[in-house]
Amino acid sequence: MTSVTEAESAATPELGDVLEIRGGRPLRGQVDVKGAKNLATKAMVASLLGETPSILRDVPEIRDVEVVRSLLEVHGVRVTEGEEPGSLVLDPTAAKSAGFEEIDAHAGSSRIPILFCGPLLHLLGQAFIPDLGGCRIGDRPIDFHLDALRKFGAIVDKQPNGIRLSAPEGLHGASIELPYPSVGATEQVLLTAVRAKGVTELKNAAIEPEIMDLIGVLQKMGAIISYEPNRVIFIEGVAELKGYDHRSLFDRNEAASWACAALATDGEIFVKGARQYEMLTFLNVYRKTGGAFDITDEGITFRRAKTPLNPVMVETDVHPGFMTDWQQPLIVALTQAEGVSIVHETVYENRLGFTSALNQMGADIVVHPEGLAGAYRRVARRPLEQAAVITGPTPLQGADIVVPDLRGGYAYVIAALAAKGTSRVSNVGIIRRGYEKFFDKLTALGADFDVVG
Template sequence: MAERFRVVGGTALRGEVTVWGAKNSALKLMAAALLAVGRTRLTNVPAILDVTIMAELLRRLGCIVDYDAVAGVVEIEVPEQIGHRADYDLVRALRASTAVLGPLVARCGAADVAVPGGDAIGSRGLDLHAAGLAALGATVHVTHGFLVAEAPDGLHGAEIRLEFPSVGATENVLTAAVLATGTTRLENAAREPEIIDLADMLCSMGAHITGAGAGVIEIEGVDRLTPTRHAVVPDRIAAGTWAFAASATRGDIEVVGGRSAHLAAALDLVEASGATVTDTDRGFRVDSGGRRPRSFDVATLPYPGFPTDLQPFALACNAVAQGSAMITENLFEARFRTVQELNRLGAETRIDGHHVMVHGVERLSGAPVEASDIRAGAALVIAGLVAEGVTTVSGAQHIDRGYAGFAESLRGLGADVTREPDDDPFV
């Protein structure tokens, strides 16, 4: 049954909230486990729907996967022989499933991965993934809705420069090159903490990788990798969500497990909104001082710039801030779908190409709205907390893909947020 969030406005979020491992890392680490025969154990794994989907994909490839969501542990038993086809029914639900491309080509000499669907946030083609694998010696083409990569004689090292520092392409080149013959040099690589996390896990499996996180990565291929144990890096996007939530609601939140060093660009803007950010022994704290936020301009950029995944929260915060702000989306052309829903709540915005001008209002007004993706849904729930009356956010399943126990976490901070059946998500 479809569900929605019911949000009663008027609460300043106060207290502490814990962030688990990063969704954007855990899923890629699960895919990387395919590179080694035997049992790999991941800890600090978030209890989210996407992990369940990735586990099912690995099972269809022939693995045995045990997922303890309460303990945050995934164990993956990889057999000697694995399949190499990722079907559309799973890939369309989980875009991150394309992360199996590199491991499958490296292990099997072939990968058939359905062209993905996923979040409605704009075009995210696989051209860079395909170009990277082709440079390593694979033959890559699209047929009958599948991206097919074949390297029956194995892969070889190469000099590769990405046209754009794509996280997904960087990950697939990394996971393919670790078992290639010779040395690979990857320039203009993504620099996110999740890339470093993947490289750390691969090195613990026996890979030889240097430069992860610095933009130029060198990989010396090895003959085989071995299973490992690895703790997933904390989720910087979830941590950033709570940081903006504290500012928007005029609250005070300690983000336990959050790493401020992974959020420098975002936390700079949280401070620009008037909140105080301090590191603690357990993470970091954002204290608004009970004040209405000040407006701040935002431009999304690849890491270490401001993350596109936090742009909807910057929108929600600016919607109730003092003054006007310009939000510029440089990465995904459809990520402003949040704007029309915020407008239903009384936000004053104007879209001009890849810019949105936001004029802050004192308070929004509750109304039914709909989530289009993970972050948009969570941002609309936060917006509902600064709206008069009741807001309902349809599409709870989107939020479940990125946040474990989102309603429970909000209630722990004092919010009146519940889940309820959504018989007609468009009403």
Template sequence: MDRIRIVGGNRLNGTIPISGAKNATLPLMIASLLTEETLTLENVPRLRDVAQLVHILGNHGVDYAVKGKRYGQDPLAGQTIHLTAGAIVDTVAPYDLVSKMRASFWVIGPLVARMGEARVSLPGGCAIGTRPVDLFIEGLEAMGADISLDQGYVIAKAPDGLKGAEYTFPKISVGATHTLLMAACLADGTTVLNNAAREPEVGDLANCLIKMGADISGVGTSTLVIKGKESLHGATHSVLPDRIEAGTYAMAVAMTGGEVMLKNGRADLLQSALDTLRDAGVTITETNEGISVARNGTALKPVDIETEPFPGFPTDLQAQFMALMTKADGVSRITETIFENRFMHVQELARLGADIQLDGQSAIVTGVDELKGAPVMATDLRASVSLVIAGLVADGETIVNRVYHLDRGFERLEEKLSRCGATIERISA
């Protein structure tokens, strides 16, 4: 199993290209199930989760093609993929596939909308809480689907098609919003989704669906109105840049010092996180090229945060910010409100010398003068990269084990960081 070796102490200077967003790419790929025609996605990151979803969609009969790289093209540039679901050959998403990636459960919406039935295994993914599927089920039932559970599978049936309905999410759920939004595009009548997630990735999916012929209003708000169509057509869509990747590298620069241009990063997608970094003493400059992040000699100030749905501070940047606060001059409180059990990185950061105490949903982080390199174990995707950030300033060598988590969500992380001066390398087993 691969590991990542880091020798801390180097400042970061240069340019890091921001990849297409993983959290947008996955629902966009699943949207290909809604049409017989080809959906072309540009700026797709090369990630393990993308490859896994290709396999899952192939199981349903989706043809997949990757546009070849041109001579001289930057290997970090996004890829273009073509997805064609001319005929759905299987409406079953089996446990051995779905259990490896939670987002693959979202196929239930397009499948039951287009085919009138779906049998999808209950999901897997990162071990950061239960993340139940009750909102998916309630929403599809509101649209007329008959839902049952059998031996770990959710079985959805709508032989006469889904019907437009009004559904109010009892709590904000990005995954359920993606799923019901896709399903509603082929429902008979108008669907209104209240208290829908406002994350940029939801808006990116909606904009792609509109290109495919869907009638959607309220994009970017908490109320989505979808007038169902008999069918959708093909389209070409470029995936928006990854705000979590941009925020992660911004925190890495804040940690090490130096100055890095996050090329193609969009500040409007992570304004809350950037404002928090400014409060910590980091210089953030928005330009036409992207986001410039710099810290030159100033001490990091402690900042309290609480994770919230967009436009608040993202839960997917909580672990990275905690790593940053281990070097702040004072005490910060980090409160996690989205997922339970998302503090598994605390004990691994402590192995590097961090001073962190847990208090219910909060972590109390007291900055230390020095972190020291040590072997650490990645527990989930975002926790993994928090250990990398800490390793960039730790004295000596840090070995991050179980880096397959990183490969699920960060494209060529060690290459991007080493280009900017970090001493970091992958060690293959």
């Protein structure tokens, strides 16, 4: 078994783990957003399907990319920096001869290993996938993934520390309907079906912009994928794929986070690289909240249109709805709205726990773990819904707080920046999973902080 340690993959010394933040200063200036965490990592896995090297551009310098890079290297993919800054060359030509590796890698740090199943089964006929990490925001089962893999002809054997897969007869096209439009399960089907024998029909697929960009990557490699109305995707398997040359979609989650930082601190931030189309839903909510934005070809500038902000009612949802990864930084801004805001979380069952630290800082947020009975819904909701009721405006005071997960952590940092007085924010290393050059960007925006641990 090959072990790829956290230390090996997270060697970048940019971030410490504890920040002392002196709040009360508006964030002003420019930040650049590069490729999306939720696309770049998947495009990197796709390189394993090609017969020739791939080039991925605008790769973000984040820990999840480092994790996937080391997993690819364990499987014999040669990963080097490309000529263009921020690009990677992924050469899979030695992967087949590298043979089967049972990896014990990064349990607790990323969800991407599950997407190696299809590519490894095509390449080697077998795979071992360790237990997954990622943010602890609910149960996050992988049953949709495993059911789909079985339909392709894979044999799945659950083991104490992961799953072992084999495909003695090879993989064939399948007819699959997801119980819920899961992003990861849709990617699993795409990465497996492109080289399976025959046609795959996927119903109730996720259609997030990152999925569309992954389909673009696979089409460049030679795949035949058509996207039909009503969340149906058809994939005609092909015998061989080549490498791709692709510039990653921008990180709309990072862009939305900085937009909320401008709102919460009453600052003004130009997010270079942000685009309107992928953020339409976010921008509507931003405007209703009392935020303003100017869109140009280079990016989007975010600021407040008024103070105090307006209260809003938001339901997180699959695309084209309001993304679950946007609600945490928005909730910080909503503590400064005049009146009662409601955020219904419908994607994960435990994604509002981070609000308790905001209450410690002076916010008035009540979480209803079973959702709000009788509340208005656009469509019927899943039983795992919870709701946060935020009453504002409430001044925030500095506090000692511990980052729980990626987006919750970002929310804590902007809450501390918006608060009066000094905060000590621990465990900020988690933020490296999805925000590149985070300290540099805070400094560029005029944040007053020190790394103290």
